[in-house]
Amino acid sequence: MKKWLSLLFVTVLLFVLAACGGGEEQPTEEETEAPAEEETEESATENGELETLVVGASNVPHAEILEFATDLLEERGIELEIVTFNDYVLPNQALAEGEIDANYFQHIPYLEGQIEEHGYDFVNAGGVHIEPIGVYSQEYESLEELPNGAEILMSSSVADHGRILMMLEQEGLITLSDEVDGVEATVDDIVENPKNLQFSANIEPAMLPQAFQNGEGDAVLINSNYAIDHGLNPFTDAIAIEDGEDNPYVNIIAVRSEDENNEEIQTLLEVLRSEEVQTFIEETYNGAVVPVSE
Template identity: 65%
Template sequence: MKKLVKLITAFGLSLSILAACGTGEDETTDEQGTADAGEVEETTEDDATTEELVSLVIGATNVPHAEVLEFVKPLLVEEGIDLEIVTFNDYVLPNEALDAGELDANYFQHIPYLEMQIEEQGYDFVNAGGIHIEPIGVYSQDYGSLDELPEGAQFILSDSVADHGRILMMLEDHGLITLAEGAGIGASLDDIVENPKNFEFLANVEAALLPTAYEHNEGDAILINSNYALDAGLNPVEDAIALESGDQDNPYVNVIAVRSGDENDERITTLLQVLRSEDVKNFILETYDGAVVPAE
């Protein structure tokens, strides 16, 4: 910056001498020259600001994760961070990319899924902190409530085992089934001990394809994660015939995942602070109207 000031000062002094010795034409040159000098200074300062930003690359699914990150992007610039968002349409590739070092963090998964991936794939990941909850909804083309579902109705679930416990607990809360004592969030279909209406449960559809199954009217009731429902143009609050509780103590909070040791990286701690700010909480509440709930 000192060199820049000296350059501008010297340039201005030379132009002043020319103006003092020259004609009106030289005065025009002086005015133009001063403007050019200002442009040089402005461009240099912008370049300097860009150089001061540190990069942070995060993988996220489109809705709501990438949308939330787009909202915080200018807020992070104020903190000296240039956020790059890489979007994914499934639950497998974001963790593979993080493990390969292609990402600094990812933001798409809840805690049980993260823990399952760590156990099954051997990832050395940690949960840096929770951001929001996406309640799972029950959707049906033919029935307006759970009470209307007939004997032997067919439920279609995600093939993600990590989601089965929350789905079954929700159905138990609504009085449709009873689970084995102590089954909890790790419950599986084998833990159903009472099924008065003999509902059939199929867990063979990839989570991202559940909205398509709903559109094609497959099954009598389909359990869809809110992020995929929103991405497909569904409104979980209005379109679901039942919605999972969005209580703050819900164990299925969506988190920022990082490689072990990076949770103390200043970029990550700053990201968490911004994502948990009142501005972001209000954005989530106003944008998703209950379909996505801030975790804190």
């Protein structure tokens, strides 16, 4: 009788164990939840929670600033794709053709000139920084040393001419007519030129550093972005530099007019004006690039 009861007990016990687990280990709570979390993260990416924003930019400093801002933008839900350009024409063409969502390389007068010339339906979404223009010379250590009849090389970009001439006027080298807005001034608006300076404006902006390094001209005026890109330090290599304060030539984010109020564009601008990015600009470029907050 005892043997029969023992056999019955063992049989029931085996039946219960088989019913509960089928001979397999049950997953722990952690094992059950981990795949769910992994799947959620993958689904978030696949479902497009990170919005892609494609921005065209000059190599230096624009693309470098954007690169620094990449992680900050990702935290805000934006995956930034940077397309670099080395001239002043293609970024606006690419924007007009929808190849990029915004560009970051130009100042306001240049944008306005491009809109007038090409009929672009662009707007200025906001300013980020200023790049002072520097005067470089292989032979002379100051503007005062420039000889009579000195050849001055400047950008072929008409939008920069007024800016350059105002700078030279502030330095006492020329006087412009009172009848013209300085931003729109041309060489023809010079009313006093004591040193009979000769102006040449047939070199593309990106080629000015090379012209300087080749010893062309007595003085060459170069935008800081191109100077830095060619290993020049505007504050140690230039014999004079434009005042960065209250400068109307702020570099901006330009977009198609229908995208001006897009959330991604506004977020981009907020990040580029953030304390983190402004500190990066100040510490990286030592005043050759000046951040703006509005």
